[in-house]
Amino acid sequence: xxxxxxxxxxxxxxxxxxxxxxxxxxxxxxxxxxxxxxxxxxxxxxxxxxxxxxxxxxxxxxxxxxxxxxxxxxxxxxxxxxxxxxxxxxxxxxxxxxxxxxxxxxxxx
Amino acid sequence: xxxxxxxxxxxxxxxxxxxxxxxxxxxxxxxxxxxxxxxxxxxxxxxxxxxxxxxxxxxxxxxxxxxxxxxxxxxxxxxxxxxxxxxxxxxxxxxxxxxxxxxxxxxxxxxxx
Numbered sequence: 723x724x725x726x727x728x729x730x731x732x733x734x735x736x737x738x739x740x741x742x743x744x745x746x747x748x749x750x751x752x753x754x755x756x757x758x759x760x761x762x763x764x765x766x767x768x769x770x771x772x773x774x775x776x777x778x779x780x781x782x783x784x785x786x787x788x789x790x791x792x793x794x795x796x797x798x799x800x801x802x803x804x805x806x807x808x809x810x811x812x813x814x815x816x817x818x819x820x821x822x823x824x825x826x827x828x829x830x831x
Numbered sequence: 832x833x834x835x836x837x838x839x840x841x842x843x844x845x846x847x848x849x850x851x852x853x854x855x856x857x858x859x860x861x862x863x864x865x866x867x868x869x870x871x872x873x874x875x876x877x878x879x880x881x882x883x884x885x886x887x888x889x890x891x892x893x894x895x896x897x898x899x900x901x902x903x904x905x906x907x908x909x910x911x912x913x914x915x916x917x918x919x920x921x922x923x924x925x926x927x928x929x930x931x932x933x934x935x936x937x938x939x940x941x942x943x944x
Contacts, residue, residue, distance in 0.1 A: 752930035763919060763938055770932040808873060812929040817881065818889055819864070819929045821873035 724749045724813040726822040734828045743794040743825045745809035752812045759806040799829045835936035843942045844912045852907040854922030862925045863905040867918040912943045
């Protein structure tokens with residue numbers, strides 16, 4: 723099956739700093755999503771982005787499907803950005819979504 | 832729309848007990864799935880369904896049963912709970928299949944003693 727790797731595994735930022743999270747995948751994908759799991763455990767949809775670039779406020783994402791990676795940019799980070807960020811993909815022919823192991827982000831005041 | 836709802840939010844079981852985790856969606860989605868999340872890990876697929884009456888196994892199906900009698904509901908049954916099933920369980924749905932945007936419920940935190 724498809725392999726999904728995220729980096730870095732852990733990240734500590736000062737409030738106001740910018741960051742880039744990376745998701746690499748081993749095969750072509752039909753979809754790619756970024757999620758934020760907040761400290762209360764809720765999974766929040768950030769982006770559905772099989773290819774191209776999207777922006778939502780301070781967050782943006784880019785997927786380069788031909789090179790098998792996606793990037794999540796967080797600008798002017800806030801303490802509420804803390805949590806774990808997951809990317810998840812579906813690869814052609816497989817009836818499932820595969821999650822990466824996540825990037826744990828801590829934003830300190 | 833309520834989206835994807837799950838009950839209960841928390842549950843404690845003794846080894847050998849059975850229970851059903853409920854999942855419902857009101858978006859008329861065809862595809863529904865169950866995941867478990869263990870500490871420090873991503874989500875792993877337990878079972879999924881591509882429509883009413885159709886279910887199949889995911890990566891970690893042992894110890895769990897599912898059924899899909901309606902489009903809206905997709906319950907997960909633990910027939911004889913084991914401590915290894917202590918986890919957080921998430922239900923998800925999407926319009927047609929895994930290629931579409933997935934929407935997750937709030938999760939059920941299960942502890943098996």
